[in-house]
Amino acid sequence: MSLPELIPVRYTEEDAGYVSVRPVVKQVFRLHELADLVVSIAGKDPARVQQIFRSGTAVYHGYRYWWDGIPAEASEIAALLVPFPDDDPSRPFEPSKATAALLEIGGGTQCHVVEILREEALEKRFLGRLSPWQVLLRSAASHTARYERYSHARRADLFRVSLPYDHAQQLLAALLEAAPRRLRHRWSTLRPPAAVTFICPRS
Numbered sequence: 001m002s003l004p005e006l007i008p009v010r011y012t013e014e015d016a017g018y019v020s021v022r023p024v025v026k027q028v029f030r031l032h033e034l035a036d037l038v039v040s041i042a043g044k045d046p047a048r049v050q051q052i053f054r055s056g057t058a059v060y061h062g063y064r065y066w067w068d069g070i071p072a073e074a075s076e077i078a079a080l081l082v083p084f085p086d087d088d089p090s091r092p093f094e095p096s097k098a099t100a101a102l103l104e105i106g107g108g109t110q111c112h113v114v115e116i117l118r119e120e121a122l123e124k125r126f127l128g129r130l131s132p133w134q135v136l137l138r139s140a141a142s143h144t145a146r147y148e149r150y151s152h153a154r155r156a157d158l159f160r161v162s163l164p165y166d167h168a169q170q171l172l173a174a175l176l177e178a179a180p181r182r183l184r185h186r187w188s189t190l191r192p193p194a195a196v197t198f199i200c201p202r203s
Contacts, residue, residue, distance in 0.1 A: 003076050005031050011065040029067075035080050037065065040153045044084055050077045085150050085202060093145040093159040095137045097200040103193040114190060125180045132183060135174045140198060143167070148197060156201040168192030 009029045013022045029037075035049075041060055042048035052058050056069035072080075101121075103114040121133035130138075140161050148158040163171065169192045176184055 003031055003070065003072055003080065007031065007034050007067050007070070009034065009065055009067045011063045014059055014062055014064045031080070032083075034067070035084075039081070039084050043152050044081050044086065046074060046077045046081060049081065050074060053077070084152065087147075087150045088157065089147045091147060091157055093140070093147070093198065094200065095140060095198070098137075098159075098198040099156070099201060100199040101136050102197040102199065103190070104195040104197065105191050105193050107194060114187075114193075120183070123180050123183070125178060125184075128178055128180075130174075130178050132175050132178045135171070135178050136196065136198075139163070139167075139171050139174075139196065145198060150202070151199070154199055154201070156199045158197050158199060160195055160197045162195045163193060165192060168194065171196075 007029045008026065010024050010026050012024045034053075037060055038049050038052050038058060041058055042052055050072055053070045053072045057064065057066040059065070099118050101116045101118075103116065105112055105114060116132070116136070118133050121136065122131050124131045140159075143161045143163065145159040145161050148160045150157050172190060172192045176187060179187060
């Protein structure tokens with residue numbers, strides 16, 4: 001069977017653990033639009049994409065989407081995924097292209113991630129020499145930024161810098177020293193990050 005080009009989809013805001021009383025929105029998605037949503041969740045994993053298409057439900061960015069399940073064949077899913085970008089470990093890390101950095105704090109089940117946007121981290125404190133963003137890029141320059149993967153959710157390549165604990169302490173201290181008051185207050189409870197991942201959108 002061929003995949004439908006138009007898919008009626010319903011969606012509503014997802015309430016964690018509660019029955020939602022928010023309105024349900026109905027919209028017709030083109031096949032590539034639904035594929036884009038599913039790939040943003042599952043990546044280019046044919047088995048997972050096929051399962052989500054068949055289940056007819058997905059949660060993305062705080063919304064639950066559902067549609068009549070589509071029993072797509074493996075060959076159809078493979079063809080559908082061809083236009084989506086692949087990982088490209090040959091890509092070099094270009095700091096000027098980074099738009100955000102993810103601080104990975106803790107490990108195992110206690111690990112959490114703090115996102116720092118370039119646009120807000122470029123602000124310097126009064127009479128400051130460096131901005132927090134410049135501090136982050138200096139850290140990347142002094143360590144090897146390793147290619148991690150392509151994120152379909154972010155439409156970006158990810159480059160990860162692992163940090164020894166003493167370097168992580170120094171980085172956090174330098175970030176707090178460079179941060180203007182509002183950012184310093186927000187980051188005051190942070191612990192030294194085990195790694196920093198830079199997000200570089202692909203053109």
